[in-house]
Amino acid sequence: MPKRPNPIQLGIACLAVFLIVDLGLWIWWKSRKEHRYDRQIVVAARKYNLDPALIKAVIWQESRFNPSVRGRAGEIGLMQVREDAALEWADAEKIHPFNHEEIFNPSKNIQAGSFYLAHLMKRYQNTDNPVPYALADYNAGRTHVLRWNKGAAKTNSTTFLAQMDYPGTRQYALNIMQRYQHYRGQLGN
Numbered sequence: 001m002p003k004r005p006n007p008i009q010l011g012i013a014c015l016a017v018f019l020i021v022d023l024g025l026w027i028w029w030k031s032r033k034e035h036r037y038d039r040q041i042v043v044a045a046r047k048y049n050l051d052p053a054l055i056k057a058v059i060w061q062e063s064r065f066n067p068s069v070r071g072r073a074g075e076i077g078l079m080q081v082r083e084d085a086a087l088e089w090a091d092a093e094k095i096h097p098f099n100h101e102e103i104f105n106p107s108k109n110i111q112a113g114s115f116y117l118a119h120l121m122k123r124y125q126n127t128d129n130p131v132p133y134a135l136a137d138y139n140a141g142r143t144h145v146l147r148w149n150k151g152a153a154k155t156n157s158t159t160f161l162a163q164m165d166y167p168g169t170r171q172y173a174l175n176i177m178q179r180y181q182h183y184r185g186q187l188g189n
Helices: 006-037 036-048 052-063 083-092 098-102 105-122 128-140 140-146 157-163 167-187
Strands: none
Touching: 006 036, 006 098, 036 052, 036 128, 052 105, 052 128, 052 167, 083 098, 083 105, 098 105, 098 128, 105 128, 128 167
């Protein structure tokens, strides 16, 4: 006569299988969410001469890939694009008529946000690394960047980051730069 399984061991085994499957589904969902806009990111990266990993890292920081996010200062969508930046993009792309609410469309949001980020990257091209300067500008605005980039910080990004007196903006830039490296590793850059 076959031995009956121990109900406690059977329960533990079922729980373990459930947890493994649940964890696997969670990892799959998270991965799917992070790759949902890859095609649009690559298109914008090519158009505006940016690294797709940088665009993706900004999206991760700004919205965690949620296209319906609204910021406190009127920013909307994946890249949290403000109305003035959206209008500048629409004007440059000759999209008329244009309404800021259209930026909730993920493709338009990624295009507008990438357009603006590329503009900022060009602004700081004479530095050792324009990324932290552009990210600080994207987050806190040009006025603050001009206050922080005095002396050696004008061209040295490490000194620039150290001179920031907004800890939130410094952390914002550092978070994106770390995530940027993570995505570069994924994309093989």
